Amino acid sequence: MQAGTLYLVPTPIGNLEDMTYRAVRTLQEVDLICAEDTRQTVKLLNHFEITTKMISLHEHNERTRSEQLLADLYDGKNLALVSDAGTPLVSDPGEWFVQKCIEEGITVIPLPGANAAVTTWIASGFEGGRFYFHGFLPRKKKEIEEVQQSLEAITVPMIFYESPHRMKQTLERLQVVWGDRQIVIGREVTKRYESFYRGTITELIDLDHEWRGELCFIVEGGTGNGQEEAWWQTYSVQEHIQYYEEQGDDHKKALKQCAKDRGLSRNEIYKAFHELQQ
Template sequence: MSGILYVTGTPIGNLGDFSPRAAETLESVDFIAAEDTRVTLKLLNHFGIKKPMVSYFEHNKRERGEIICNRIEQGENCAIVTDAGMPCISDPGEDLIKLCEERGIKTVVIPGPSAVISALAVSGLETGRFTFEGFLSVNKKSRSEHLDSLKNEHRTMIFYEAPHKLPQTFRDLYSFFGDRKLSIVRELTKVHEEVIRTTTKYAAENYADGSLKGEFVLVLEGKKQEENSEEYTLEFAVETARKLIENGAKPTEAAKEAASITGFKKNEIYRELL
């Protein structure tokens, strides 16, 4: 009989946030798939848990994913953990879940701390609708395309960022979005936890010197609805694009221009055009 993969959340800083259910799960499974076995060993030692581990990370996920699934299909139970937070969110564990789906392996989630939700909760920005954008690419073209696609996003946007990339990210956020509210959430649940509620302009001018240290989540205000003087429908956006095409514009250019006018996403308009 096939076993189960337990997707198990771990603390993002404070070990006191590790739930009794998560501890019981790690104690009960046959083995643990860990992003970094050295980091997970510290967690296990703190809670007196002894369990065999296999490493599972970005550069070995295909090979190890097959091995892990084979073991589960043979009846073993496995818990997948990341170094901090919920595995499979902006994390190679996503691939393991897909592999389990393909092979009919049961998955069970053991909820735990999430830096995304925690940062949003204390950001002071709108929480009803939001979008998680993960890490921005270091590739200049991909990074620009990503940010450009979000210019008309009305939902609150959440980004992960490494400290050494913060200066450029602050400058890019101000360049692409203008002056908007920005919450810089650092060292969540740790001793030096801090929420800096500021703006993109202030951050670009005062925090782009590399002085901020730690692990960061950036929460950015979405485009205000009132920035559009009219309420537009998708039908109007598509019709606007068609008129631009009639005047000689290429479909992709027309969709982009209609998006800038109406606030709808370029891909959404382009799809309706086709």
């Protein structure tokens, strides 16, 4: 018996009119739909009158459920993989299952469709051509800084996803490590209240905007020579420490971060700070 096929099917990121004819037909014809969240996908299926059976496949059950799904494929059944919105595997689960299918010789067919990163990119105003897609930044401050430092050599625009409750804090952390680069934030792309915010990182921080909805942002790439002017370059040591204190750090922590930014020891910063105080 010939093995079945796994189809990777994009779904709309907000506007149901972005669902393709091919995607609808594929979801109608496969034997089973593997959905990141069946509660979300059922709304899409009901809208297009698709009655295909669904099963959940997400980051918490992907490895345990893949064995049965592979057995279904070996039995000749065709499967479709969908995420809650957009193109599967782009900052969404399914990578491990797809890799197993490829290793086992199962045919994997990707369908083109909606994607928040590319849609935001083409409206960004940045020079067309190359870009770097990263997705979501880690949650912890130290891990974010490590990622940013690893990306400093990238000279092309970089695309990220972010949740609204973290967007303001993320902008502040971007400014600390990368300085005042150009940035574009796409909000609720393809939806009714779609909007784009463009400017420098500082300008968008100064908006003091209450971010809501789905966000995708694009940051200008670096120069690649590691010699960009740091955001604190024009600050005195005292102003530099005061900046961190205004962000909520206590004096000791602000002094430590100032030393780290400038590549100096805490004792050197401490001495410079108190000399300015005299």
